[in-house]
Amino acid sequence: MDIDQNLIRVARRNIRHYLAPEARDSFPVSMAIQYGPMAAGGLVGDQVATQFPNNVFFTQANYVPDSDSRVQSQQPEYDVILALSLTKWIHLNWGDAAMKRTFQRVFRQLRPGGRFIVEPQPWKSYGRKKKLTERIFTNYKQIQFRPHQFVAYLLSAEVGFSSCRQLEGPRNKSKGFHRPVYMLTKSPAAPP
Missing domain, CATH: 3.40.50.150 (Vaccinia Virus protein VP39)
Incomplete structure (x- = not known):
């Protein structure tokens, strides 16, 4: 969490450096360009949803x-x-x-x-x-x-x-x- 929206944007963009190569390739390039790096959300009860990077959130507040x-x-x-x-x-x-x-x-x-x-x-x-x-x-x-x-x-x-x-x-x-x-x-x- 940060009050500065620009720092939040940078953090979201930089998390891709910590993703495994196969996770980086799971979205169209245009998605990452427009929204920053994204990982697929997990299903309810899915263990993947509680693992990095799906357990990290950046919020401006x-x-x-x-x-x-x-x-x-x-x-x-x-x-x-x-x-x-x-x-x-x-x-x-x-x-x-x-x-x-x-x-x-x-x-x-x-x-x-x-x-x-x-x-x-x-x-x-x-x-x-x-x-x-x-x-x-x-x-x-x-x-x-x-x-x-x-x-x-x-x-x-x-x-x-x-x-x-x-x-x-x-x-x-x-x-x-x-x-x-x-x-x-x-x-x-x-x-x-």
Whole structure:
């Protein structure tokens, strides 16, 4: 899910790189050109429908809940939610309350035992983008909930994750991508 329709289009187009050659050839070329890569939908009860790439969907939407009641109405749907390089943008566009509601929604959207993988950008990177718009600048000046506080908040009773582990990954040559990535786990005994 992304708020940017262009990124969704790119993701749909790029999934073809991960398809087996026989899956790529199952549609007329004009379909992929017009609609992006597509795989045949599975039948109800068909095991193929639950396998890659038929279990991957790209949707354009704003994930940030606009109220506490929207968070409370969220039902468990996923086993894993991945949030890489986006917390800064949620924070700068909608502020502290929206960042916290987003974390609460993630928790509620995970099934018991689910995992949230998050890569918070460092506070100093916010300063480099603070003047993009007037709203971002206003939010930037009001932010009190800093990225170094995210993990403690996610583990608090206000959200409810039961554990956190910092993941090790390959060192990226790009200087801006040497950020910690955390995997938080929702207790298998957590109520839905």
